[in-house]
Amino acid sequence: xxxxxxxxxxxVSPGQTASITCSGDKLGDKYxxxxxxxxxxxxxxxxxxxxxxxxxxxxxxxGSNSGNTATLTISGTQAMDEADYYCQAWDSSTVVxxxxxxxxVL
Amino acid sequence: xxxxxxSGGGLEQPGxxxxxxxxxxxxxxxxxxxxxxxxxxxxxxxxxSGISGSGGSTYYADSVKGRFTIYRDNSKNTLYLQMKSLRAxxxxxxxxxxDEDERVRxxxxxxxxxxxxxxxx
Numbered sequence: 324x325x326x327x328x329x330x331x332x333x334x335v336s337p338g339q340t341a342s343i344t345c346s347g348d349k350l351g352d353k354y355x356x357x358x359x360x361x362x363x364x365x366x367x368x369x370x371x372x373x374x375x376x377x378x379x380x381x382x383x384x385x386g387s388n389s390g391n392t393a394t395l396t397i398s399g400t401q402a403m404d405e406a407d408y409y410c411q412a413w414d415s416s417t418v419v420x421x422x423x424x425x426x427x428v429l
Numbered sequence: 430x431x432x433x434x435x436s437g438g439g440l441e442q443p444g445x446x447x448x449x450x451x452x453x454x455x456x457x458x459x460x461x462x463x464x465x466x467x468x469x470x471x472x473x474x475x476x477x478s479g480i481s482g483s484g485g486s487t488y489y490a491d492s493v494k495g496r497f498t499i500y501r502d503n504s505k506n507t508l509y510l511q512m513k514s515l516r517a518x519x520x521x522x523x524x525x526x527x528d529e530d531e532r533v534r535x536x537x538x539x540x541x542x543x544x545x546x547x548x549x550x
Binding site: 324354356358360365366367368371372377407409411412413416417418419420421422423 | 464466473474475476479488490491524529533534535536537538540541542543
């Protein structure tokens with residue numbers, strides 16, 4: 324079965340750029356998307372189809388996908404961005420989520 | 430405004446059954462695929478099952494195949510998940526999620542608040 328691998332944690336200072344990676348076999352040939360989840364809340368879609376932002380998502384969130392790696396980039400990271408982030412792709416008639424990355428802003 | 434309201438969760442014994450419902454409003458229900466995604470306590474997201482807008486195509490995670498059935502009633506704008514032969518490892522918050530396409534693709538722009546399923550004796 325298809326697997327997506329994320330680092331368990333990423334730390335960033337306020338105002339700096341955070342990058343969260345997601346690795347999977349030939350992931351660049353698929354559409355990747357990203358979800359943000361804060362404690363006690365439902366997930367929120369922040370990037371879909373590799374780089375598109377849903378309405379209401381700040382411009383500081385961006386995405387890319389090439390080769391075996393998709394990347395979520397948060398520019399000018401704010402304290403409110405501290406959350407768990409999950410990548411996701413569709414493969415062989417199944418939806419696959421990565422294990423999640425806890426982003427700490429300190 | 431899109432709203433998804435899950436119900437049907439609760440405590441069930443191993444081997445038992447439960448049916449989850451998700452009442453949808455604020456969009457043309459039959460035009461969008463829907464899915465169930467679960468999250469065990471303290472764990473990550475796990476996709477469970479998805480169904481196309483028409484209901485003609487259904488998909489399941491290997492972990493639930495043969496035990497869970499997803500279906501929808503487009504006349505009632507409601508999504509269902511029939512769960513049988515429940516196991517302790519099925520314990521999780523179950524979210525209903527709306528895809529951004531008629532086909533299941535995992536682009537979930539809207540989620541419900543979740544309903545907790547606990548499987549324990």
